[in-house]
Amino acid sequence: MTHSSQSQDRALTDSPFLRACRREPVPHTPVWFMRQAGRSLPEYRKLRAGTTMLDSCARPDMVTEITLQPVRRHGVDAAVFFSDIVVPLKAIGVDLDIKPGVGPVVARPIRDRSDLEQLRPLEPDDVPYITEAIGLTTAELGATPLIGFAGAPFTLASYLIEGGPSRNHEHTKAMMYGDPQLFHALLDRLAGIASAFLDVQITAGASAVQLFDSWVGALAPADYRAHVLPHSARVFRSVEHHGVPRIHFGVGTGELLGLMSEAGADVVGADWRIPLDEASRRIGGGKAVQGNLDPAVLFAPRAAVEAQAQQVLDAATALPGHIFNLGHGVLPDTDPDALTRLTEYVHERTAR
Numbered sequence: 001m002t003h004s005s006q007s008q009d010r011a012l013t014d015s016p017f018l019r020a021c022r023r024e025p026v027p028h029t030p031v032w033f034m035r036q037a038g039r040s041l042p043e044y045r046k047l048r049a050g051t052t053m054l055d056s057c058a059r060p061d062m063v064t065e066i067t068l069q070p071v072r073r074h075g076v077d078a079a080v081f082f083s084d085i086v087v088p089l090k091a092i093g094v095d096l097d098i099k100p101g102v103g104p105v106v107a108r109p110i111r112d113r114s115d116l117e118q119l120r121p122l123e124p125d126d127v128p129y130i131t132e133a134i135g136l137t138t139a140e141l142g143a144t145p146l147i148g149f150a151g152a153p154f155t156l157a158s159y160l161i162e163g164g165p166s167r168n169h170e171h172t173k174a175m176m177y178g179d180p181q182l183f184h185a186l187l188d189r190l191a192g193i194a195s196a197f198l199d200v201q202i203t204a205g206a207s208a209v210q211l212f213d214s215w216v217g218a219l220a221p222a223d224y225r226a227h228v229l230p231h232s233a234r235v236f237r238s239v240e241h242h243g244v245p246r247i248h249f250g251v252g253t254g255e256l257l258g259l260m261s262e263a264g265a266d267v268v269g270a271d272w273r274i275p276l277d278e279a280s281r282r283i284g285g286g287k288a289v290q291g292n293l294d295p296a297v298l299f300a301p302r303a304a305v306e307a308q309a310q311q312v313l314d315a316a317t318a319l320p321g322h323i324f325n326l327g328h329g330v331l332p333d334t335d336p337d338a339l340t341r342l343t344e345y346v347h348e349r350t351a352r
């Protein structure tokens with residue numbers, strides 16, 4: 001290893017984002033935004049024009065450029081890998097598409113045991129373009145960490161069972177209550193796929209990973225514990241030996257934070273419906289917290305955005321590890337300049 005790559009490794013390990021994940025002192029509170037790579041950026045729309053979402057995910061040159069765009073533009077403290085939670089499902093042959101403005105749509109929803117045959121294990125050779133894209137991206141990022149990710153078993157199951165996005169998750173719950181063994185068998189396969197997808201990304205150079213259980217807030221705590229927690233816990237355990245920070249996030253999970261923390265992450269994210277000090281209390285000691293500005297706040301005038309951001313920072317002052325983020329993804333019509341100003345605001349207000 002050369003001297004310069006050694007010092008770059010040290011700078012990466014010492015980056016504010018990774019320090020905050022480990023709950024070490026930071027020069028400023030690190031910032032990144034879920035869905036920072038995407039439709040709010042004109043340079044993204046230009047690059048993506050004429051290429052479908054799933055095709056662009058399989059093109060390492062495009063993935064690298066899109067992943068870097070928000071880092072250059074906003075000066076955020078981490079990059080999030082440009083891909084999608086359904087990419088590993090597509091890679092093992094599940095017939096699905098991402099419909100613009102809708103989300104993932106599955107041709108043959110999983111409803112009975114024979115439908116499980118659509119899901120075989122994911123091998124690294126199924127996603128060579130992910131390995132290549134992460135290599136290219138981390139080389140460009142230098143000391144800025146790259147966050148890899150996967151969809152958690154429950155959230156992937158919801159898309160597969162419902163056949164697409166769902167407000168009430170009724171088919172998912174019908175299976176969970178009506179045939180819990182089938183539901184467990186499905187989540188078990190999805191845990192294996194999520195684990196393998198994270199493993200590929202960490203092995204290729206991702207510095208941290210986030211497990212998105214976006215829709216798990218639809219469940220009561222007892223159901224989460226019985227039907228979901230063991231599978232998400234298995235995903236976290238499977239990547240523990242890599243030693244990179246593991247982040248867990250879902251929407252509307254105020255009542256689930258303790259259990260999501262129990263599943264084994266090092267950092268737990270919260271949405272805006274709960275103040276971060278209370279979120280941290282529920283998450284428990286020994287974990288950093290991530291969040292939690294309401295993404296809709298970014299449509300308000302600058303002074304109001306800053307007042308709301310300050311409330312997030314105030315709730316986080318006593319916490320040993322805080323990563324500033326939104327409480328869910330950047331909304332497509334967000335003014336990108338508002339994100340740049342917000343990043344600057346958090347950096348300035350927390351400089352120590």
Ligand SMILES: Cc1c2[nH]c(c1CCC(=O)O)Cc1[nH]c(c(CCC(=O)O)c1C)Cc1[nH]c(c(CCC(=O)O)c1C)Cc1[nH]c(c(C)c1CCC(=O)O)C2
Binds near residue numbers: 037048053098099
């Ligand atoms: C639930 C979920 C999905 N995908 C993802 C989640 C979990 C995060 C969350 O809760 O938002 C994760 C995801 N999807 C995408 C990323 C890239 C990195 C980033 O966060 O910037 C990440 C981390 C790109 C994308 N994934 C998608 C887009 C839009 C594609 C386009 O440009 O048409 C992007 C940039 C498509 C997608 N894929 C999915 C949805 C709901 C959508 C949006 C549908 C729409 O409104 O058009 C499923």
